[in-house]
């Protein structure tokens with residue numbers, strides 16, 4: 001995996017003319033030296049390696065048929081109304097107590113069952129699960145991974161992963177150890193999204209979930225709950241990242257009237273996906 005991934009980076013570095021394109025989602029001019037096919041291929045490789053690494057740790061993958069079907073329905077409904085409905089989307093369920101979800105480029109997403117664990121989880125209903133997934137789908141359609149790679153992000157990441165690992169190493173908690181290991185691993189293969197990327201995924205994701213007929217209030221509930229839990233070390237990656245959770249909730253609140261209008265429209269439309 002690493003060799004292949006380094007291949008991508010060196011090809012990118014050799015492409016001295018980086019390409020400036022208009023982001024189909026935001027209409028902003030962005031730098032991305034990769035083709036969308038690169039996103040798809042990179043995402044497949046990252047997911048195949050993540051599945052192999054997790055399986056080695058004894059994690060069950062896609063075994064809970066009911067949960068997998070539920071996730072697939074949410075993904076289908078949201079991607080249908082997204083800016084890139086035709087990407088080969090795929091969601092993988094990792095059955096372990098990590099409170100996290102992640103997006104690899106090109107349509108690959110991972111969800112950990114810890115996300116909706118009754119006590120330590122953060123997601124309490126299907127609308128909230130849809131909010132998390134819509135956020136991850138927005139990272140995919142906004143192509144945040146290859147944009148970050150274009151900016152030359154990966155090296156900083158290894159350091160970040162290593163420091164989080166060092167912090168949590170002493171804790172006698174199997175899920176924590178696995179989660180820390182996962183973060184180190186993910187840090188090696190995926191760049192960390194910037195604060196701006198996270199805000200963009202929040203706002204784009206909010207509109208996606210609303211258009212797909214999920215109640216956008218759920219997105220605000222999640223960040224408020226995360227803010228109330230404070231610096232809980234069990235809330236990894238997406239829940240501990242950059243814009244503070246309460247700031248995320250208030251930014252989303254500003255967009256809520258627009259999202260609610262879309263939600264009402266989607267509910268009134270019987271042909272919604």
Ligand SMILES: [Zn+2]
Nearest residue numbers: 193198201238
């Ligand atoms: Zn994110």
